Amino acid sequence: MNRSGLFAQIDLRRVYRRRKIVNTVMLSLTGLATLLAVIPLVWITVYVLIKGGASINLDFFIHLPRPMGTPGGGVLQAIEGSFVMVVLASLFSIPPALLAAFYLAHSPNTPLANALRFSTDLLSGVPSIVIGLFGYAIIVVYQKHYSALAGGVVLAIIMLPVVLRSAEEMLKLVPKELREGALALGSPEWRAAISVLLPAAAEGIVTGIMLAIARATGETAPLLFTALGNDNYEIGNIIRQGIHYHQSLGQIIGNIVSQPTDALPLTLWKYAQQPYPERVQQAWAVALVLMLFVLLLNIVARLWLASAKRHRR
Amino acid sequence: MPEPLATKMEVQNISVFYKDFKALNDISLPIYANRITAIIGPSGCGKSTLLRSLNRMNDLVPGHRLEGKVLLDGEDIYAPNVDVVDVRRRVGMVFQRPNPFPMSIYDNVAFGPRLYGIKSKAVLDEIVEKSLRGAALWDDVKDKLKQSGMALSGGQQQRLCIARAIAIEPEVLLMDEPASALDPVATLRIEELAIRLKENFTIVIVTHNMQQAARISDFTAFLMMNEERAGELVEFGDTSTLFTRPKDQRTEDYITGRFG
Numbered sequence: 346m347n348r349s350g351l352f353a354q355i356d357l358r359r360v361y362r363r364r365k366i367v368n369t370v371m372l373s374l375t376g377l378a379t380l381l382a383v384i385p386l387v388w389i390t391v392y393v394l395i396k397g398g399a400s401i402n403l404d405f406f407i408h409l410p411r412p413m414g415t416p417g418g419g420v421l422q423a424i425e426g427s428f429v430m431v432v433l434a435s436l437f438s439i440p441p442a443l444l445a446a447f448y449l450a451h452s453p454n455t456p457l458a459n460a461l462r463f464s465t466d467l468l469s470g471v472p473s474i475v476i477g478l479f480g481y482a483i484i485v486v487y488q489k490h491y492s493a494l495a496g497g498v499v500l501a502i503i504m505l506p507v508v509l510r511s512a513e514e515m516l517k518l519v520p521k522e523l524r525e526g527a528l529a530l531g532s533p534e535w536r537a538a539i540s541v542l543l544p545a546a547a548e549g550i551v552t553g554i555m556l557a558i559a560r561a562t563g564e565t566a567p568l569l570f571t572a573l574g575n576d577n578y579e580i581g582n583i584i585r586q587g588i589h590y591h592q593s594l595g596q597i598i599g600n601i602v603s604q605p606t607d608a609l610p611l612t613l614w615k616y617a618q619q620p621y622p623e624r625v626q627q628a629w630a631v632a633l634v635l636m637l638f639v640l641l642l643n644i645v646a647r648l649w650l651a652s653a654k655r656h657r658r
Numbered sequence: 659m660p661e662p663l664a665t666k667m668e669v670q671n672i673s674v675f676y677k678d679f680k681a682l683n684d685i686s687l688p689i690y691a692n693r694i695t696a697i698i699g700p701s702g703c704g705k706s707t708l709l710r711s712l713n714r715m716n717d718l719v720p721g722h723r724l725e726g727k728v729l730l731d732g733e734d735i736y737a738p739n740v741d742v743v744d745v746r747r748r749v750g751m752v753f754q755r756p757n758p759f760p761m762s763i764y765d766n767v768a769f770g771p772r773l774y775g776i777k778s779k780a781v782l783d784e785i786v787e788k789s790l791r792g793a794a795l796w797d798d799v800k801d802k803l804k805q806s807g808m809a810l811s812g813g814q815q816q817r818l819c820i821a822r823a824i825a826i827e828p829e830v831l832l833m834d835e836p837a838s839a840l841d842p843v844a845t846l847r848i849e850e851l852a853i854r855l856k857e858n859f860t861i862v863i864v865t866h867n868m869q870q871a872a873r874i875s876d877f878t879a880f881l882m883m884n885e886e887r888a889g890e891l892v893e894f895g896d897t898s899t900l901f902t903r904p905k906d907q908r909t910e911d912y913i914t915g916r917f918g
Contacts (some may be wrong), residue, residue, distance in 0.1 A: 454720075522757035526819070529715060529751040530770040530826060531743040540769070545760040 390636070397633030400626040410576050416623045420631055422578040423612040426493065427562055429580070429601060430572060430608060433497025434561050438504040439554060446512035446550075447538055453517075462510075469506035476502050477567030485571055493606035496572030503564055504557040511553025515546040548649055555646035559639045565610035574615060575605040609635045666691035666830060666860040667712060667749075672726030673888075674707055676719060681707045683888040684726070687879050689830070694852060694861045696875035696897065698868055700917065703881045704889025705864045709832050712862060713749035714742050730830070747774070750828030754835040756815035758807030758822075763790075763799050766807040766818055770826035785825050792858075793821035794851050813844025820851065824859070831855065833863040837870065849874050868913055872901050880909050 404419050411418030449458050480499035485491055519542050527537035543550075568574075580601055587597035609631055616628035667689035674682040682704045689695050689712075697705045710716045711728060714735060727734045735745045759766050767786045776782060786803070790796040795817040799810070807818050816836060823831060833852065837845035852861055852874055865871050871878055878901070879894045893900060893909045904910045911917060 520755065520757065522753045522755050523759060525715065525718070526751075526753060526757040526759065526822075527769070528718065529713065529746055529753075530773060530822070531746040532769075532773050533743075536773065540761075541759045 390640075393629065393633050393636055397629035397631070400630040401633065405627070405630055409579055413619065413624065414621050418627075420607075420609070420612050420627065420634075422576060422607040423609045423631065424634075425580050426496075426572065426575070426578050426607040426611075427609045429493050430496040430500055430568070430606060431558055431561055433493060433602065434500035434504050435554070435558065437497060437501035438557070439508055442505050442508035443512055443550070446509050446516055447542070449509075449513045450516035450519075450542075451534070451538075462513075465506040465509050468502070469510075472566075473499075473503055473564050474566035474570075477570035480567060481570035488603075490603075491571060491573035491605040492603045493572060494602045496568050496606055496608065497602070499567040499571050500561040500564060503567065504561050507557035507560060508553055511556065512546070512550045515549030515553065516542060518549065519545040548652070552646040552650040555642050555649075559642040559646070562642075563610060563635060563639050565608075565614055568608050568611050569614075572608055572611065573605040574607045574611045576607065578604070578607050609638075663693070664691040665689070666731070667862075668727075668729040668732075669708075669712075670727040670729065672708075672711060672724055672728060674704070674711060674716065675721075675723040675725075677721035680886060680888040682711070683884060683886075683890050685881075685889070685891045686726075687891060687894045689860060689862055690877060691860050692856050692858075693876040694856050694863060694874055695877045695879065696871035697862065697864045697879045697881060698866070698871045698912075699881035699889070699892075700883070700912070701866065702887075703883050705866075705881055706834055707889065708879075708881065709834055709862060709864045710751075712830070712832055713746050713751055715746075715751065717742060747826055748828055749830040749832060750823035750826065751832045752816070752819050752823050752834065752836045755839050756812055756819055758810070758815050758818050760806070760808060762804050763807045763810070763818060764803040767821050767825050770822060774826065786821075789821040789825040790818075792824050792855070793817045794847065794854075795821055811844070813840050813847060816840060816844070816848060817851065820848075820855075824855070828859065830860045830862065833861065835864050835866060838866065845870075868901075872897060880904075880906075880912065882908060882912070 404417060406419055406424065407421055408417075408419035409421050445461060449461060452458055476499050479502075480495050484495040484498060488495070523541050523545055524537050527541045528534070532541075583600050584597055587600060592600070613628050613631040613635065616624045616631065619625065665688045669685055669687050669689070672682060672685050673680060685708060687695075697708060699705050707716065711724060712735075716722045716724070724736060728736060730745070730748060734740070735749075759769060761769075764786055767789050768782045771782060771785050776785070787796060787800075790799060795814060798814055799805075799818075807815065810818060816839075820831075820836075836852075837848045840848065849870065852863065855861060856876075863871075863875065875897045877895065878897045880892045880900065881889045882892050884890045893904060893906045895905070900909065901913055904913065
């Protein structure tokens with residue numbers, strides 16, 4: 346090729362070759378780094394599957410633990426306890442989080458909104474064990490016993506910022522013309538919020554709630570201080586007992602939420618330290634159940650969110 | 659034009675402020691009943707602000723303040739004893755981007771009537787059909803009223819929004835660049851619809867499209883920014899006069915495409 350001017354002195358082929366090499370090296374590095382980032386997840390998943398899969402059977406889900414050292418038995422108490430506390434946490438956290446999210450989306454720049462946003466960000470950064478200690482101080486010490494109620498409250502504190510901020514983001518994604526369209530018809534603000542904004546953002550909000558539930562289900566530290574653990578927690582027994590003693594529905598619910606309660610991560614933590622191999626085996630199985638539940642919830646939530654975003658223009 | 663001109667609304671010396679910024683400066687114009695009034699002007703001159711002053715939608719903007727009067731049938735809609743909901747019921751609005759609610763076609767149209775306490779299924783059915791016919795959408799959707807309004811095409815969505823607006827039988831219909839997000843065919847249908855709607859409604863339309871203003875409107879208001887970036891009314895007149903023999907040099911420059 347005949348080149349003149351600026352490029353006459355430069356061996357372009359060398360420049361191009363160098364560029365190609367750098368490009369290939371960098372691309373390989375990024376690929377390698379990506380692989381490295383995925384390894385822990387795959388490793389953990391496979392490892393827990395192998396270790397825990399062996400001890401999973403129907404008994405595991407429908408029976409209480411046997412006395413230590415005897416094989417068999419299950420973790421029904423932990424499954425039920427986790428369920429009760431997550432339900433309580435959802436009841437305590439979701440309604441205020443949604444109302445606050447509406448406020449944030451409606452008046453994003455007031456001093457109160459900025460303070461709220463700042464404090465929820467801080468709250469989501471507070472170590473969960475500190476939140477557990479807080480629950481211990483204000484509920485357990487006051488009630489003089491551990492309970493599902495205390496566990497539900499601390500899990501609610503953990504869920505609150507997650508639900509609030511994700512709901513706020515989802516509400517902010519709703520085109521402002523929708524709200525204006527409702528107001529232009531003479532709709533009061535609350536009606537526009539409930540019948541137009543909420544349905545428009547519903548899928549995303551539900552996703553945020555699912556992620557928050559996944560997060561709460563996996564929390565251990567705050568429950569050490571509040572729910573403690575209870576090998577004999579069984580809702581069916583509590584209800585049967587309540588009926589036997591002619592207790593009212595309120596009393597039965599009171600019994601369910603006011604005694605020390607087990608949870609999957611608590612059981613995992615306890616079993617893993619015991620000297621009996623069956624218990625350690627079961628700890629792996631609990632780990633597997635917990636992991637699959639959280640993974641499943643996350644995957645469903647993300648798929649749902651993706652489809653919600655596709656539907657919106 | 660068959661009937662004599664009646665003044666439906668009257669804008670009297672309004673200035674609009676957002677906090678310290680003056681968006682509109684001392685604007686006065688009449689809006690005649692059963693006519694289409696177009697508001698034209700270059701971007702940022704306050705067309706939409708003027709339009710939204712006519713049903714108090716600007717009230718929603720923090721820091722908004724309005725001086726002057728906007729009369730609807732001779733009564734100031736900014737007077738202290740006036741209920742803003744009543745203003746918005748009488749002065750409906752269609753937005754630039756079609757904004758069907760995330761609910762069925764039927765519920766979209768019934769949303770307004772339900773707000774005002776109409777619950778009877780039979781009455782709602784009648785209103786929905788009448789409004790959809792009025793918006794030239796009935797034949798397209800009569801077999802799928804339960805489907806989501808979001809699933810319609812852009813032009814159909816906009817006509818659904820018009821049906822929703824006319825379902826509460828407003829007296830004035832404000833349209834904020836209703837066709838700017840639509841393709842030419844859908845635009846044409848909206849324009850035809852606007853012309854048909856003026857039999858029953860007084861229409862004010864904001865458009866950046868001068869041909870559109872010339873095609874469909876009876877009166878035109880031309881707005882421009884002054885040196886302080888506040889919108890001012892340069893000229894108001896009947897559309898054919900304004901487009902063929904503008905009184906103001908700036909109007910002539912704008913409509914002949916010398917700026918804007």
